[in-house]
């Protein structure tokens with residue numbers, strides 16, 4: 411269909427049919443990455459009483475193949491978000507002696523209870539797979555964690571705490587975070603609460619993720635807690651925040667430096683764009699890599715975006731690193747290196763010092779609906795650098811850096827269709843920077859309907875979607891003040 415042609419992404423996962431929101435239960439096993447996702451297969455708007463876990467697999471986190479939905483709703487409720495773990499030691503007893511059990515931990519959402527105004531509509535339950543996530547058996551004694559009297563009690567993320575030899579579950583509880591422990595994934599005991607007076611509280615906490623991570627270039631280990639929040643994001647609607655600290659097997663405590671940092675910035679955000687939600691990480695990735703994928707949309711307008719066959723896509727898979735600089739911690743995220751394997755050809759231009767309008771599709775046969783644009787800026791003296799993508803209809807998507815007032819920005823207000831929701835179009839989306847830069851790099855992943863901007867190797871990230879009438883073919887480099895682009899390199903991706 412025309413819609414398929416125009417909007418179906420090239421390098422991002424979308425379900426063939428139906429609705430998708432959060433990534434769920436991601437894990438790696440037997441050379442394969444598994445992605446599950448909140449899915450209503452039969453319609454492109456969510457049915458919260460009939461939510462499934464959809465399923466897709468990949469060898470390299472880039473190219474995905476959709477399989478049939480993995481876990482379906484039943485009489486106990488819809489299958490809401492959650493995680494999956496590779497239970498190598500068969501602590502659950504679900505193993506059959508031949509195959510490693512993979513255990514999914516999800517939220518049952520009981521619509522009947524919710525409609526009746528009962529507080530305990532959400533509880534945590536498990537299912538296991540002995541065939542690499544293809545088919546699942548729900549545990550007969552579900553739920554494994556009953557509702558303690560908290561209306562929003564969901565999105566269990568479980569990991570193996572090797573030091574304490576226990577499974578730990580982080581679960582979102584209203585606008586807090588609760589932790590539980592278990593030896594067998596079936597019996598859970600309460601450990602602790604986190605989050606009362608810290609971080610963003612403009613909405614409900616959802617989809618948490620706690621994991622250990624090495625501080626880059628050192629042997630120091632820290633723990634990072636990602637907490638998604640809706641609404642209350644930095645530019646409105648849903649977004650992901652994070653905390654840096656330590657976990658002793660019971661309690662997550664914020665690091666003292668990070669606590670000071672938060673006194674200044676209030677909230678540390680994973681992505682400053684409008685469209686990266688429910689980001690959580692994979693279980694069991696080799697070499698201790700921490701890889702995340704998010705849902706590339708926002709509850710502010712997700713149900714109204716102008717696609718009909720399907721709705722929703724994922725962000726590009728990103729690897730997280732924790733960097734400590736001048737007593738500040740920051741979680742940086744960059745596209746996984748596997749993306750580079752898809753570079754078919756590239757276009758390079760050096761030393762651009764005057765405004766330049768580059769027509770890509772004609773001159774170089776570069777298709778900006780599957781491209782990675784790398785921009786190296788030097789001697790950043792100008793006040794603003796604006797990069798404008800445009801098409802033959804004159805629609806524009808602009809982004810760049812305001813170096814006088816220290817922020818990055820994206821402006822999609824003239825990028826095409828935007829009247830489907832009042833909340834979709836705002837004049838500009840900003841990401842505050844805490845300093846002025848002399849040099850800066852931008853890595854920009856472009857697809858048919860999305861832009862993902864990684865500034866200075868992922869120190870700041872902005873992800874946004876748009877719906878233009880025809881592909882962007884021009885890149886215009888504009889500056890207020892002297893322009894100085896050391897290098898522009900566009901890699902054409904060959905993904906299909």
Ligand code: FRU
Nearest residue numbers: 432448490491564616617688
């Ligand atoms: C986050 C979320 C989760 C919930 C799921 C329902 O986007 O609201 O908290 O489990 O989506 O689809």
